[in-house]
Amino acid sequence: TQLLEQSPQFLSIQEGENLTVYCNSSSVFSSLQWYRQEPGEGPVLLVTVVTGGEVKKLKRLTFQFGDARKDSSLHITAAQPGDTGLYLCAGLPGGYNKLIFGAGTRLAVHP
Amino acid sequence: DTAVSQTPKYLVTQMGNDKSIKCEQNLGHDTMYWYKQDSKKFLKIMFSYNNKELIINETVPNRFSPKSPDKAHLNLHINSLELGDSAVYFCASSPRGATLYNEQFFGPGTRLTVL
Numbered sequence: 001t002q003l004l005e006q007s008p009q010f011l012s013i014q015e016g017e018n019l020t021v022y023c024n025s026s027s028v029f030s031s032l033q034w035y036r037q038e039p040g041e042g043p044v045l046l047v048t049v050v051t052g053g054e055v056k057k058l059k060r061l062t063f064q065f066g067d068a069r070k071d072s073s074l075h076i077t078a079a080q081p082g083d084t085g086l087y088l089c090a091g092l093p094g095g096y097n098k099l100i101f102g103a104g105t106r107l108a109v110h111p
Numbered sequence: 112d113t114a115v116s117q118t119p120k121y122l123v124t125q126m127g128n129d130k131s132i133k134c135e136q137n138l139g140h141d142t143m144y145w146y147k148q149d150s151k152k153f154l155k156i157m158f159s160y161n162n163k164e165l166i167i168n169e170t171v172p173n174r175f176s177p178k179s180p181d182k183a184h185l186n187l188h189i190n191s192l193e194l195g196d197s198a199v200y201f202c203a204s205s206p207r208g209a210t211l212y213n214e215q216f217f218g219p220g221t222r223l224t225v226l
Contacts, residue, residue: 030211031211031212031213033213033214037152040219040220041219041220042115042201042203042217042218042219042220043154043201043215043217044217045214045215045216048212048213048214050211050212086152088152088154090154092211092213097167098156098159098167099156099213099215101153101154101155103151103152103153104152104153104154106152
């Protein structure tokens with residue numbers, strides 16, 4: 001069974017701080033996605049990374065796929081209260097059959 | 112003009128009852144999914160349909176029966192509800208199921224509470 005472990009589970013920071021969230025596995029994934037979920041809503045896709053070592057930027061968010069395609073990180077610069085939410089990573093195993101989701105990192109950014 | 116819609120948003124019912132959740136997507140996607148998100152926010156796939164054909168059927172009790180009347184709709188019927196079925200159920204769709212990018216669009220969720 002392929003598993004994705006996210007850390008930390010919870011993160012509470014002040015506005016303006018930087019943070020990094022990690023998504024790790026012992027398995028190789030064909031691609032990895034990051035979603036953000038706000039209370040009472042469904043997850044919304046932020047990014048998909050496909051190539052080992054790939055780095056993608058979305059404004060203040062930087063996503064990296066590990067060289068071996070087993071792990072990923074999400075770095076947020078100068079966090080804002082609007083970044084508050086549950087961040088989920090999801091990996092696509094070989095065969096592209098289904099997404100495997102991590103348990104998520106709950107981020108709270110305080111003004 | 113909601114992309115993926117689910118009804119109802121909230122569902123409170125007694126143990127042993129039968130209930131249904133409906134899902135519709137207006138994105139023209141071929142593939143639809145049902146996910147269950149438990150109290151720890153762990154999101155797990157239950158079923159997937161591609162053009163009305165069942166392609167993923169995870170280890171789910173047979174009390175859960177999906178039905179896709181057309182590729183824009185995927186409903187979930189649950190028989191003999193149990194306390195452990197309490198969760199948030201999400202419907203999702205993607206343009207094509209088996210692609211590297213596989214972007215999935217989620218509905219707002221249905222919070223099911225079994226008393």
